[in-house]
Amino acid sequence: MRRTYLRRDKKRGLDATVLWLVCEIGELADAVLKEKPAGKETANVFAWLCSVCNLIDIDLESASFKKYGRGCPKCGQEACICQDV
Amino acid sequence: MRRTYLRRDKKRGLDATVLWLVCEIGELADAVLKEKPAGKETANVFAWLCSVCNLIDIDLESASFKKYGRGCPKCGQEACICQDV
Numbered sequence: 001m002r003r004t005y006l007r008r009d010k011k012r013g014l015d016a017t018v019l020w021l022v023c024e025i026g027e028l029a030d031a032v033l034k035e036k037p038a039g040k041e042t043a044n045v046f047a048w049l050c051s052v053c054n055l056i057d058i059d060l061e062s063a064s065f066k067k068y069g070r071g072c073p074k075c076g077q078e079a080c081i082c083q084d085v
Numbered sequence: 086m087r088r089t090y091l092r093r094d095k096k097r098g099l100d101a102t103v104l105w106l107v108c109e110i111g112e113l114a115d116a117v118l119k120e121k122p123a124g125k126e127t128a129n130v131f132a133w134l135c136s137v138c139n140l141i142d143i144d145l146e147s148a149s150f151k152k153y154g155r156g157c158p159k160c161g162q163e164a165c166i167c168q169d170v
Contacts, residue, residue, distance in 0.1 A: 022114070
């Protein structure tokens with residue numbers, strides 16, 4: 001995503017890129033509510049999330065492994081046993 | 086994420102899981118607006134997106150590579166040259 005879109009992401013700016021991410025979440029919610037295939041929408045949400053990360057220099061893979069790589073960060077179990085849903 | 090959270094995700098249900106994703110997007114937007122570190126928030130958005138995908142049987146990696154694996158799906162270039170931002 002960085003190779004493909006960083007130039008455009010920088011030109012657009014951070015705030016507008018976050019807004020695009022919000023838009024794509026809306027499209028995903030729409031697909032879910034209407035029970036339509038949502039593969040493209042999930043890919044778009046992920047793509048815009050990557051764009052946001054690229055603009056604020058976050059390595060999404062590292063950030064995700066840091067928080068969730070050892071299972072649930074709350075109960076510490078690989079398969080979460082927290083009671084709250 | 087499937088191993089850690091699928092049981093809880095199923096118990097919670099799809100609509101509420103999408104709503105959690107929306108909440109996390111809000112927290113990410115908040116961090117961006119306040120220029121606070123956003124690593125955890127991006128990880129949370131990704132985690133909830135994975136939970137949504139798990140509930141609707143979408144392989145996010147495959148869906149993302151299918152759409153973006155060859156660069157920009159609109160202009161066809163590895164480094165996007167589309168004019169619209």
